[in-house]
Amino acid sequence: LTEQIPLNHVPKNFYAQSHSLQLLRKEYLQEHKPIPQSENHFLKCGTISKKRRFMRILVLDASPKKVSDTMRATSMFVKGIEDLNQGDVIEVVKLINCEIKPCLGCLQCWKNMDGKCIQEDDQNTLLEKYVKADIIIFSFPLYCYSMPSTLTAFFDRTIPLVKKSMSIENEGVRHDSLVDFSKKRSVVLCGCGFPQFEDNFIGLKCQLNM
Secondary structure, three states: OOEOOOHHHOOOOOOOOOOOHHHHHHHHHHHOOOOOHHHHHHOOOOOOOOOOOOOEEEEEEOOOOOOOHHHHHHHHHHHHHHHHOOOOEEEEEEHHHOOOOOOOOOOHHHHHOOOOOOOOOOHHHHHHHHHHOOEEEEEEEOEOOEOOHHHHHHHHOOHHHEEEEEEEEOOEEEEEEOOOOOOOEEEEEEEOOOOOOHHHHHHHHHHOOO
């Protein structure tokens, strides 16, 4: 694994307690076309079979610890993906090692409409990785019935991926997107030390609108 996500554009099926990667891959293959030969440099293998469709999978490790219990579980999950789908490109990003400054609220990104933030740190690189990924796996421990500040900071800085304009969608109002997120799939792996389950994640589910 190598070391390496936006509230308004998190896919609706973002939360998956036990969603099989095989099912995610099946859905992906039904909706996507093969990656063109010109994109060989994204793949681990040297050549691309016209019949084989590869996925780009981005794992965002938002634990502040160097080695976390949640990431131990996530590593096993990722290993299963590698064993099952050899050739898929998997990248793991540890957010605590990235420089993500607080959002300035300047909304200059809405003026530029280029999908980038004007601040010079690691966020724009992370946004590029997120946009290219087919499946995003979010791994983090539950902090105060929510997510760690590293992931919150990332979400705050994803405004460049949406427009200022809004539309009514599913009885709610959302910003129009600059990127097509409709075919992306996401998985959340969140660890918690409390014995009861449902009540612990109510706040997180509401925050992610799941």
